[in-house]
Amino acid sequence: MPVTPQGRRPAPRPLRRRAKAALGAVATLATAGALMAALPASAAHGGHGSGHGGSHHGQSRYQDVQLLSFNDLHGNLEPPAGSSGQVGEVQPDGTTKQVDAGGVEYLATSLRTARKGHPYSVTAAAGDLIGASPLLSGLFHDEPTVEAMNKLDLDVTGVGNHEFDEGATELGRIQNGGCHPKDGCYEDGRTFQGADYPYLAANVTDEKTGKPILAPYWVWKQHGVKVGFIGVTLEGTPDIVSAEGVKGLKFHDEIETVNKYAKILDKQGVKSIVALIHEGGVPASSAYNYDCDAGGAGAGISGPIVSIAKGISPKVDALVTGHTHNAYVCTIPDPSGTPRLVTSASSYGKLYTDTTLTYDRRTKDVVRTAVKSGAPHKGGPKAPVSANHVVARTQPKAADMTALIGRWNKLAAPVASRAVGYISGDIPGRGAGTPEEPLGDLIADAQLAHAKTLDPKASVALMNPGGVRSDLVYKASGGEGDGVVTYGEAFTVQPFSNTVNLVDLTGAQLVQALQQQVSGPNEASPKILQPSAGLTYTLDMTKSGAARVVTDSIRLNGAAIDPAATYRVAMNSFLAGGGDGFTALGQGKNPLVGADDLKAFNDYLTANSSAADPVAPPKADRITVVK
Numbered sequence: 001m002p003v004t005p006q007g008r009r010p011a012p013r014p015l016r017r018r019a020k021a022a023l024g025a026v027a028t029l030a031t032a033g034a035l036m037a038a039l040p041a042s043a044a045h046g047g048h049g050s051g052h053g054g055s056h057h058g059q060s061r062y063q064d065v066q067l068l069s070f071n072d073l074h075g076n077l078e079p080p081a082g083s084s085g086q087v088g089e090v091q092p093d094g095t096t097k098q099v100d101a102g103g104v105e106y107l108a109t110s111l112r113t114a115r116k117g118h119p120y121s122v123t124a125a126a127g128d129l130i131g132a133s134p135l136l137s138g139l140f141h142d143e144p145t146v147e148a149m150n151k152l153d154l155d156v157t158g159v160g161n162h163e164f165d166e167g168a169t170e171l172g173r174i175q176n177g178g179c180h181p182k183d184g185c186y187e188d189g190r191t192f193q194g195a196d197y198p199y200l201a202a203n204v205t206d207e208k209t210g211k212p213i214l215a216p217y218w219v220w221k222q223h224g225v226k227v228g229f230i231g232v233t234l235e236g237t238p239d240i241v242s243a244e245g246v247k248g249l250k251f252h253d254e255i256e257t258v259n260k261y262a263k264i265l266d267k268q269g270v271k272s273i274v275a276l277i278h279e280g281g282v283p284a285s286s287a288y289n290y291d292c293d294a295g296g297a298g299a300g301i302s303g304p305i306v307s308i309a310k311g312i313s314p315k316v317d318a319l320v321t322g323h324t325h326n327a328y329v330c331t332i333p334d335p336s337g338t339p340r341l342v343t344s345a346s347s348y349g350k351l352y353t354d355t356t357l358t359y360d361r362r363t364k365d366v367v368r369t370a371v372k373s374g375a376p377h378k379g380g381p382k383a384p385v386s387a388n389h390v391v392a393r394t395q396p397k398a399a400d401m402t403a404l405i406g407r408w409n410k411l412a413a414p415v416a417s418r419a420v421g422y423i424s425g426d427i428p429g430r431g432a433g434t435p436e437e438p439l440g441d442l443i444a445d446a447q448l449a450h451a452k453t454l455d456p457k458a459s460v461a462l463m464n465p466g467g468v469r470s471d472l473v474y475k476a477s478g479g480e481g482d483g484v485v486t487y488g489e490a491f492t493v494q495p496f497s498n499t500v501n502l503v504d505l506t507g508a509q510l511v512q513a514l515q516q517q518v519s520g521p522n523e524a525s526p527k528i529l530q531p532s533a534g535l536t537y538t539l540d541m542t543k544s545g546a547a548r549v550v551t552d553s554i555r556l557n558g559a560a561i562d563p564a565a566t567y568r569v570a571m572n573s574f575l576a577g578g579g580d581g582f583t584a585l586g587q588g589k590n591p592l593v594g595a596d597d598l599k600a601f602n603d604y605l606t607a608n609s610s611a612a613d614p615v616a617p618p619k620a621d622r623i624t625v626v627k
Contacts, residue, residue: 061362063225066118067274067355068111071126071322072347074162074497075133075145077405079103079393080348084496087327087350087390088287096287101350101391104148105405108398110391111152114354122220123155126322126344127233127278130174131162132497132573132596135487136408139415141166141180143192144408150196151400156218158231158276159201160322164245168213175199175214186411200231200276203257205250213249217261219270225359228270230261230316233278234304234323241593254279255311262315271365272357273316280324280344281305288327288351288388297339298332306332309342317366318355318384319343324577327351329386340368341386355386416488421605422614423483429468429493435539435625439493440468440530441618446604447500447597448532451570454594455502460556461570462513463530464580467496467597483614485605494598498572503588508563511554512584515546521581529582531622532570540626553624572597 079085079102086098115121129149130142137145149157163171169181177194179185185192202216217230232254238246258275265273281303283292292300298309305321309332312319316334318341325347331339345351358367368384429439444463451458470492475482505513514537518526523545538553554561561567571585573593578586594600609615 059224059361061360062367063120063359063361064118065222065225065227065272065357065359065366066115066121067227067318067320067353067357068114068121068123069125069320069343069353069355070107070345070349070351071278071320072128072160072325073125073130073145073349074128074347075130075137075142076102076348077104077136077144077148077401077408078134079106080350080496084348085350087346088285089390090285090287090289096285099390100393102348103391103393103397104152104349105397105401106391106393106395107349107352108148108152108401109395110352110389112398113395114352114389120222120225120359122222122227123153124229124274124276124320125149125154125157126276126320127158127160127231128162128322128347129157129160131160131165132499134495134497135416135491135598136405136412138497138596139412140186140408141170141183142174143180143186144404146174146192146195148401148404150193151404154197155220156197156229156231156276157199158229158278159199159204159214159233160278161233161237161241163199163233164237164241164249167245167247168249171199171214200229201233202230202261203232203235203252203254204237205252207248207250210250216257217265219265224361226270226272226364227357227359228265228273229276230258230265230273231276232257254308258316259311259313262313266315269364271315271363272359274318274320274357275312275316277305277308277319277321278323279304279308280321280326281328281330281342282324283326283328283330286326288346288390292328292330298330301328301330301332301342305342309340310335314338314340316340317357317368318386320353322347327388329353329388338368341384343386343388345388350391351388352391353386353388355384357384416486416491418487419484420487420490420602421485422609422611423472423474423485424614424616426474427472427615427617429471432471432620434620435526435528436620436623437465437468437530438618438620439472440465441532441620441622442604442615443468443494443597443601444530444532445618446601447570447572449604449607450500450594450600451502451568454592455568457568458502458570459567460510460535461532462575462585464572464575464582465528465530466580467498467572467574468493468530483611487602490602490605491598494601496572496574496597498574498597500570500594500597500600501573501576501588502568502570502590502592502594503576503585504566504590505569505585505588506563507561507565507567509584509587510567510569511549511551511561511563513582514554515549516582516584518548519546527580527582528623529575533622536622536624538624538626542626 085102087101088096089099198215198218201214220227235251237251281301284300314334314336321344327346329343334340343353345353427439444461448461534557536555538550575585
């Protein structure tokens with residue numbers, strides 16, 4: 001069989017479908033809300049990965065295996081906009097510049113180029129490929145993203161928390177195919193085929209049966225080389241996904257689960273094992289190419305993945321992680337003290353990780369005595385080497401992905417032109433030129449309204465200014481009528497598909513967050529949070545740092561903030577993760593995740609406006625600025 005222009009030898013389509021069917025045959029719906037899969041050992045051994053790569057040229061003891069990986073794509077098929085489509089890159093002079101990156105047309109080109117010359121190559125992901133997706137994918141329940149991943153020749157992925165946004169039954173459809181139970185099929189004569197690659201959910205079980213809802217592991221095979229993959233999501237998924245999404249499911253400890261299945265694989269003779277873990281860490285630098293181990297193994301990373309990595313069995317040779325949307329290639333010692341790679345490729349397809357695992361045919365294991373150094377092992381192989389690479393937008397686009405995007409965009413057009421609300425005049429957002437933006441206030445009001453439907457105790461909402469990407473213009477150029485806000489226009493304003501999150505903050509933390517707008521990393525270029533109605537204060541820009549926020553002026557619904565009291569605060573998931581330097585917001589407790597921010601905004605416009613009674617531009621008088 002000839003090598004394709006993409007540089008790899010694909011398995012015949014019938015074989016790929018048979019591999020998926022093997023999973024589907026043992027994945028049946030146990031209840032209306034949960035997918036149960038009772039998997040015999042043989043069912044977890046996939047077939048389509050074994051056909052990739054070039055011809056076999058004889059066997060030496062040591063064989064390099066290329067592991068390409070990424071995570072947290074979130075359905076971003078088109079290049080992400082603004083800062084969501086950039087990665088920090090350390091320059092030779094020590095400075096960091098932002099580089100535009102991402103888009104599945106470029107991700108496909110990057111992966112196909114990387115595979116060339118590597119007959120032993122496997123591609124894996126660490127969850128959240130779908131969910132919280134932009135219009136192009138989210139509108140169609142992420143079928144476009146699954147189709148794109150099939151074309152990418154993705155071999156295997158773990159599940160993330162967002163794979164459960166629509167529940168286990170829908171996740172089963174994503175794996176096995178079929179028309180959506182409510183929306184049906186989106187094109188005449190075309191039925192959604194599902195994922196050609198297995199979703200692994202080792203630590204997610206059916207409450208009634210105790211069995212994994214999907215395959216817990218999968219084995220990649222190539223000319224006698226075997227690499228096992230175990231997929232888990234964070235144990236705390238129920239805390240950040242709606243109750244309906246996790247109904248009937250139990251989420252188990254990541255360490256215990258990975259160790260359990262590592263033993264099973266080891267007994268089956270699979271000694272080389274990679275864990276796909278949808279949990280991550282916080283690197284010491286935001287640049288993708290910084291040296292994580294400059295101060296020693298594990299010195300450049302903190303967060304949940306550190307303790308997880310230290311607890312996972314030495315039988316596991318590498319950890320591909322995600323969830324935190326950060327970029328890192330670090331080493332963290334395993335329980336035996338041996339260094340082990342822990343990687344993450346940011347999010348939205350902006351990076352991919354290229355890792356070389358040296359397989360010892362005699363021991364059937366990966367050599368990892370000197371991770372990352374590349375030093376020879378007993379005069380033979382090199383230890384694992386890994387690096388993150390930018391999915392640059394300066395390279396050619398993959399034509400098949402361009403066609404896929406065009407096809408789905410055509411289907412999305414009628415929805416994009418749908419009216420969602422009415423305004424009585426221009427509502428400036430990104431173009432306001434003032435610390436407080438009228439559109440920012442409107443979005444904050446919408447998020448608070450949505451939050452109150454989730455928890456009546458919600459009292460205030462905060463919106464990051466960088467998330468307001470455009471203005472709402474009264475006289476739009478689309479010809480839909482003056483004052484009409486279309487779905488497409490609203491999406492242009494909020495394209496990032498964040499969720500509306502609720503957290504508990506103390507009054508002291510809330511004040512600290514307001515001070516962080518104008519201090520620390522934000523002192524030189526303040527990032528003024530857009531407040532919902534009821535929150536007022538004075539910002540004195542004649543002062544410096546945190547002192548710019550006049551703390552005695554802060555009022556919520558007329559009352560002074562009590563530092564010891566607890567406030568239920570709404571914000572998007574970017575802020576809830578401490579984005580834009582708002583570490584105080586990232587310290588929230590009792591998190592609750594609502595709908596995506598665009599839905600909250602559209603629902604608010606629909607409920608509070610009509611052609612006869614449009615929304616007026618907010619006065620933007622909640623923050624008093626002294627210059």
